Amino acid sequence: xxxxxxxxxxxxxxxxxxxxxxxxxxxxxxxxxxxxxxxxxxxxxxxxxxxxxxxxxxxxxxxxxxxxxxxxxxxxxxxxxxxxxxxxxxxxxxxxxxxxxxxxxxxxxxxxxxxxxxxxxxxxxxxxxxxxxxxxxxxxxxxxxxxxxx
Numbered sequence: 682x683x684x685x686x687x688x689x690x691x692x693x694x695x696x697x698x699x700x701x702x703x704x705x706x707x708x709x710x711x712x713x714x715x716x717x718x719x720x721x722x723x724x725x726x727x728x729x730x731x732x733x734x735x736x737x738x739x740x741x742x743x744x745x746x747x748x749x750x751x752x753x754x755x756x757x758x759x760x761x762x763x764x765x766x767x768x769x770x771x772x773x774x775x776x777x778x779x780x781x782x783x784x785x786x787x788x789x790x791x792x793x794x795x796x797x798x799x800x801x802x803x804x805x806x807x808x809x810x811x812x813x814x815x816x817x818x819x820x821x822x823x824x825x826x827x828x829x830x831x
Contacts, residue, residue, distance in 0.1 A: 682708060683827050686741045686767075688753035689713040693808050694772045694816050698752055699725070701820050705828075710744065712737045750823050768823050773808070774815030776823065 687698055689711045699720050702709045709725050711717065714732045719725045730736035738758040745751050747766030753759055759769040759777040769777040 683824065684708040684710060684745070684749045686745045686749060686751045686762075687711045688737055688741060688751070688755055688758060689717060690715065690737060691754070692752060692772055694752065694813060697813060697817050697820065701817070701824060705824050707824070710741075712740050748827055750820070750827065752820075768827060770816070770819055770823060772816055773812040774817075774819040776819055 683705075685698055685702055685707055687695060687709065689695060690713045692698075695711065695717075698709060701707070702724060703720075707724065709719070710728050711719050711726065712728045712730060714730050714736055716729065717727065719727045728740060730740050738753075738755060738761070741751060741753070741758060742761040742765065745762050745765055745767045750768045750770060751758070751762045752770050752772065753762075754771050754773075756777075759771070762769050763777060763779055771777065
């Protein structure tokens with residue numbers, strides 16, 4: 682059965698995930714290293730991991746698989762999950778795919794290099810309502826595609 686995995690500690694679209702999960706009667710695993718509120722019901726589970734670097738990522742990568750959807754902004758986790766056959770969606774509605782993950786990883790490395798060299802980046806743009814809307818649309822599309830076996 683399709684499960685939604687949420688890399689939750691800084692995820693701005695948890696409520697949207699819950700809405701889609703209710704609509705399609707999906708299981709949701711909200712993975713975090715601190716306690717956060719999740720909806721009541723057997724379909725929703727908060728998974729608390731230890732407070733160490735990448736603990737949530739490691740748990741998701743160990744439990745997600747083909748036919749699941751992972752919600753994360755972490756490009757390294759996205760790459761790991763794609764290798765497992767999971768679909769991956771960023772909180773701004775970016776669908777990570779096998780064909781494009783290499784470019785995303787390269788951009789991440791370039792940004793890290795620039796930060797090390799002292800070139801300050803402005804960081805990501807503020808999260809906006811259109812990002813939330815795009816995320817909802819893409820999540821709905823991914824759920825339907827998985828259900829149709831595409």
